[in-house]
Amino acid sequence: MSLLSLERVSKAYKVSVGLFRTKSFFALQNVSLRMERGELLALVGESGSGKTTLGKLVLRLEKPTEGRVLFEGKDIWSYRREYTRKVSAVFQDPSSSLNPRMTVREILEEPLRVHGVKNREEKILSALKEAGLGEEFLERRPLQLSGGQKQRVAIARAMLLEPKLLVADEPTASLDASLRKDILDLFLKMKAKGVSVLLITHDVRSVQYCADRVAVLYRGRLLEWGTKEQVLKNPLHPYTRYLIQNLPAEHPSQRKSPEITDILFYSEAVCPFYHLCQERKEECLSQLREVYVDGRLVSCNIY
Numbered sequence: 001m002s003l004l005s006l007e008r009v010s011k012a013y014k015v016s017v018g019l020f021r022t023k024s025f026f027a028l029q030n031v032s033l034r035m036e037r038g039e040l041l042a043l044v045g046e047s048g049s050g051k052t053t054l055g056k057l058v059l060r061l062e063k064p065t066e067g068r069v070l071f072e073g074k075d076i077w078s079y080r081r082e083y084t085r086k087v088s089a090v091f092q093d094p095s096s097s098l099n100p101r102m103t104v105r106e107i108l109e110e111p112l113r114v115h116g117v118k119n120r121e122e123k124i125l126s127a128l129k130e131a132g133l134g135e136e137f138l139e140r141r142p143l144q145l146s147g148g149q150k151q152r153v154a155i156a157r158a159m160l161l162e163p164k165l166l167v168a169d170e171p172t173a174s175l176d177a178s179l180r181k182d183i184l185d186l187f188l189k190m191k192a193k194g195v196s197v198l199l200i201t202h203d204v205r206s207v208q209y210c211a212d213r214v215a216v217l218y219r220g221r222l223l224e225w226g227t228k229e230q231v232l233k234n235p236l237h238p239y240t241r242y243l244i245q246n247l248p249a250e251h252p253s254q255r256k257s258p259e260i261t262d263i264l265f266y267s268e269a270v271c272p273f274y275h276l277c278q279e280r281k282e283e284c285l286s287q288l289r290e291v292y293v294d295g296r297l298v299s300c301n302i303y
């Protein structure tokens with residue numbers, strides 16, 4: 001049994017299309033995906049592809065419009081409060097997720113108190129150490145910490161209740177490149193202890209560094225899902241190939257190729273990549289086939 005499974009999950013939001021009219025907009029459509037224990041799955045895609053929406057569904061911050069999310073075989077909505085012990089989260093901006101009035105000790109103590117955990121001091125010290133911070137940080141407040149240190153505190157807090165799954169939504173996006181690797185190393189350390197990590201990112205280089213498997217989202221659809229080697233070294237979906245070929249250079253001064261996010265278009269085609277695809281067929285307007293090629297999923301009619 002997988003640790004986490006998404007079964008044909010869709011999420012629609014109501015958006016205004018006139019003064020008194022609304023329309024359903026699918027941020028996610030028909031997504032099926034699994035995660036195993038101790039796996040680091042990277043969810044990649046450009047801005048607006050539905051990554052955060054998927055993370056929110058897994059964290060029970062939103063309910064799916066269609067489909068189910070299962071954790072250890074059970075619908076996540078059938079769990080009581082214990083779900084928040086099993087699944088925790090780290091977000092992009094630690095400044096907004098840490099209460100500025102609390103000390104690091106208070107921040108770390110809160111979840112333990114809420115869940116009635118004993119030996120709190122011992123657990124706080126050990127989580128802080130695991131996250132690469134010393135005891136001297138305990139009495140500091142978020143304003144006295146650097147961005148990287150704040151993110152370490154957020155990770156320590158997320159790990160305190162010994163979750164089985166960590167959802168990390170763009171956890172390194174607000175950090176310098178040099179700090180990114182340190183944070184990704186913390187995730188690798190957790191993985192080595194059997195924790196599964198769902199890493200939501202638009203940064204393919206982070207994925208290259210630490211992922212086991214990769215899922216590629218585009219406009220709410222899961223277009224490819226396989227091992228890192230399969231998806232990054234030998235991408236099959238024309239969109240994944242585009243994404244990898246057009247990776248922006250690491251240094252901004254060397255970036256020239258336009259990112260696909262610059263191209264705005266709205267299409268009724270079932271395949272969200274239809275208008276940019278060099279290999280499109282007429283059937284891509286009306287259907288999108290999901291096939292498994294060597295164990296990797298590709299949603300594309302050319303296979």
Ligand SMILES: Nc1ncnc2c1ncn2[C@@H]1O[C@H](COP(=O)(O)OP(=O)(O)OP(=O)(O)O)[C@@H](O)[C@H]1O
Pocket residue numbers: 013014015025026027045046047048049050051052053054202
């Ligand atoms: N509450 C909401 N109401 C209406 N539309 C929404 C809502 N939340 C998200 N969306 C839309 O759903 C789509 C997917 O958003 P989401 O935040 O999941 O994308 P993302 O891949 O995480 O993007 P980013 O990397 O920019 O955070 C976007 O077009 C967004 O505008």
